[in-house]
Amino acid sequence: MSPIYVVGHKNPDTDSICSAIAYAYLRNKMVEAGKIKGVTEEAVPARQGDLNPETEFVLQKFGFDAPELVTDGEGKKVILVDHSEKAQSLDNIEKAEIIAIIDHHKIGDITTPNPITFINMPTGCTASIIKKLFEYCEIEIPQNIAGIMLAAILSDTVAFKSVTTTEKDKQAAEDLAKIAGIDDMMAFAMEMFKAKSDVSGKSPRDLLFRDYKDFDMSGNKVGVGQIEVVSLDLLADVKDALYEEMKKVKEEGGYHSIFLMLTDIMKEGTELLVVTDDPSIVEKAFGKKLEGRSVWLDGVMSRKKQVVPPLEKAFA
Amino acid sequence: MSPIYVVGHKNPDTDSICSAIAYAYLRNKMVEAGKIKGVTEEAVPARQGDLNPETEFVLQKFGFDAPELVTDGEGKKVILVDHSEKAQSLDNIEKAEIIAIIDHHKIGDITTPNPITFINMPTGCTASIIKKLFEYCEIEIPQNIAGIMLAAILSDTVAFKSVTTTEKDKQAAEDLAKIAGIDDMMAFAMEMFKAKSDVSGKSPRDLLFRDYKDFDMSGNKVGVGQIEVVSLDLLADVKDALYEEMKKVKEEGGYHSIFLMLTDIMKEGTELLVVTDDPSIVEKAFGKKLEGRSVWLDGVMSRKKQVVPPLEKAFA
Numbered sequence: 001m002s003p004i005y006v007v008g009h010k011n012p013d014t015d016s017i018c019s020a021i022a023y024a025y026l027r028n029k030m031v032e033a034g035k036i037k038g039v040t041e042e043a044v045p046a047r048q049g050d051l052n053p054e055t056e057f058v059l060q061k062f063g064f065d066a067p068e069l070v071t072d073g074e075g076k077k078v079i080l081v082d083h084s085e086k087a088q089s090l091d092n093i094e095k096a097e098i099i100a101i102i103d104h105h106k107i108g109d110i111t112t113p114n115p116i117t118f119i120n121m122p123t124g125c126t127a128s129i130i131k132k133l134f135e136y137c138e139i140e141i142p143q144n145i146a147g148i149m150l151a152a153i154l155s156d157t158v159a160f161k162s163v164t165t166t167e168k169d170k171q172a173a174e175d176l177a178k179i180a181g182i183d184d185m186m187a188f189a190m191e192m193f194k195a196k197s198d199v200s201g202k203s204p205r206d207l208l209f210r211d212y213k214d215f216d217m218s219g220n221k222v223g224v225g226q227i228e229v230v231s232l233d234l235l236a237d238v239k240d241a242l243y244e245e246m247k248k249v250k251e252e253g254g255y256h257s258i259f260l261m262l263t264d265i266m267k268e269g270t271e272l273l274v275v276t277d278d279p280s281i282v283e284k285a286f287g288k289k290l291e292g293r294s295v296w297l298d299g300v301m302s303r304k305k306q307v308v309p310p311l312e313k314a315f316a
Numbered sequence: 317m318s319p320i321y322v323v324g325h326k327n328p329d330t331d332s333i334c335s336a337i338a339y340a341y342l343r344n345k346m347v348e349a350g351k352i353k354g355v356t357e358e359a360v361p362a363r364q365g366d367l368n369p370e371t372e373f374v375l376q377k378f379g380f381d382a383p384e385l386v387t388d389g390e391g392k393k394v395i396l397v398d399h400s401e402k403a404q405s406l407d408n409i410e411k412a413e414i415i416a417i418i419d420h421h422k423i424g425d426i427t428t429p430n431p432i433t434f435i436n437m438p439t440g441c442t443a444s445i446i447k448k449l450f451e452y453c454e455i456e457i458p459q460n461i462a463g464i465m466l467a468a469i470l471s472d473t474v475a476f477k478s479v480t481t482t483e484k485d486k487q488a489a490e491d492l493a494k495i496a497g498i499d500d501m502m503a504f505a506m507e508m509f510k511a512k513s514d515v516s517g518k519s520p521r522d523l524l525f526r527d528y529k530d531f532d533m534s535g536n537k538v539g540v541g542q543i544e545v546v547s548l549d550l551l552a553d554v555k556d557a558l559y560e561e562m563k564k565v566k567e568e569g570g571y572h573s574i575f576l577m578l579t580d581i582m583k584e585g586t587e588l589l590v591v592t593d594d595p596s597i598v599e600k601a602f603g604k605k606l607e608g609r610s611v612w613l614d615g616v617m618s619r620k621k622q623v624v625p626p627l628e629k630a631f632a
């Protein structure tokens with residue numbers, strides 16, 4: 001019997017990987033407990049691409065292998081976590097059978113021919129919703145699963161500094177830290193961010209696509225990437241090469257614009273690198289003019305809440 | 317301060333009206349209890365159109381007035397219940413701010429610029445999900461709200477005869493009947509269905525649009541209506557006029573096809589009246605040829621699960 005693949009978005013981040021593992025576990029337990037009828041195939045976590053160094057660090061710390069690589073949805077049963085946009089989902093997602101969606105982003109353009117479970121909440125992280133679902137289903141969270149769920153929350157909320165952070169995320173993280181036996185959450189977050197900041201030996205293309213999403217904004221193809229580091233100094237040597245790479249990708253992919261967020265976790269702000277057909281879009285979106293090839297956006301750390309919505313408005 | 321309108325689909329059925337009332341109540345209680353931050357305006361139930369006689373009977377029985385009529389979403393804050401399709405939602409829904417969606421249908425084409433709460437479950441009725449949300453939020457259900465929620469479940473599941481019925485619906489109905497003080501659920505359901513079967517004094521157009529939904533099926537405009545009666549005999553005198561009305565509406569609205577389900581609640585089947593540009597679509601969808609202007613579909617009672625999905629496949 002073919003399994004149900006639980007899979008996050010393209011260019012997976014820590015939430016997409018860890019929530020896939022956690023939800024696959026929860027779903028299998030729910031089937032065991034008779035709480036799910038009908039589609040009861042085994043749930044198997046999957047990933048759409050390479051792990052970033054932060055996620056590698058997290059999986060290794062808690063003893064998980066990388067999930068199976070799955071990029072094409074055709075003929076597969078799938079559960080989507082951490083996204084509901086076709087552009088971020090598996091290739092041929094329209095030929096997959098979508099069993100459920102668990103997400104915390106804006107409602108995307110995926111539709112289904114039948115009623116399914118779709119739970120989207122405006123939390124800072126998918127793992128915070130999955131934590132609630134564990135509670136709701138009265139299923140115990142194993143120590144190592146709690147560890148990776150905590151990591152997902154700390155990663156997505158940048159240790160609660162992101163404006164996307166909610167009380168639910170903080171509460172979930174506290175509970176999960178207890179289960180995982182992690183006494184100093186902030187020290188753990190810093191270890192993760194150091195792993196994430198490691199750009200050594202990576203090609204500009206790898207860095208650009210490490211955490212990169214495509215959007216359709218009023219008919220324009222727009223890419224928004226993000227590199228988070230504990231200090232922008234770490235990117236000084238690669239910034240020129242990143243910019244050249246963005247220009248190349250813009251041509252190859254027929255983009256209207258590509259934005260790359262260079263996010264300084266400690267300073268709590270983002271240098272936004274921009275290649276675009278219309279530089280005025282930056283001022284329209286953020287109220288600040290492009291200075292040369294970039295603009296500094298103080299306090300901006302969230303693509304989802306602080307970059308994509310103003311861009312969508314500016315393009316509308 | 318302008319309110320948040322909680323509103324079901326066009327041509328409202330009992331679930332769309334009663335779930336709007338129940339969720340507006342729940343949301344206001346959640347705000348009171350401090351469980352919702354941010355958008356805390358008063359939630360007010362609304363309806364997109366006239367009440368059907370079943371819903372009128374239910375609201376009168378439990379002492380509710382008809383919700384406020386709202387048809388245009390422009391500039392309004394809204395919560396959608398019982399639908400997630402643009403075609404079934406308020407006019408100018410793209411100019412409304414959607415705060416949340418609670419639904420039990422296939423995932424529709426509504427998208428949002430920001431993360432919101434979207435809870436969709438494959439239950440037989442929206443009210444069954446709202447019942448779970450009351451429990452989850454630990455908010456007590458008042459007796460009269462329990463009554464209309466029970467009515468919504470009995471209506472949407474045709475007293476648990478519809479294939480859409482799940483264990484969750486049955487459990488919710490039992491709990492709600494206790495709270496509402498209704499000892500004989502089936503007698504109550506029969507009262508409702510008799511009210512619903514009342515077609516006397518209604519124009520063919522009113523009957524056609526009483527429970528009617530538009531769909532976009534692979535680029536074709538398709539309408540699917542349903543009239544549920546305790547016996548098809550009740551419709552014998554109006555069937556000709558209904559068919560003529562369907563032909564008129566097809567021309568006026570530029571439809572590819574209009575399907576009208578004449579559902580016999582007691583016999584548990586549907587006579588499907590059809591006007592279409594392509595009569596072969598009926599056999600493609602249901603494996604049975606059109607006989608004249610209609611086809612009898614044994615066991616078919618659910619538009620959502622037994623009529624729309626095979627039609628969408630046939631059109632694809």
Ligand SMILES: [Mn+2]
Nearest residue numbers: 015082126156
């Ligand atoms: Mn996430």
Ligand SMILES: [Mn+2]
Nearest residue numbers: 331398442472
């Ligand atoms: Mn319904």
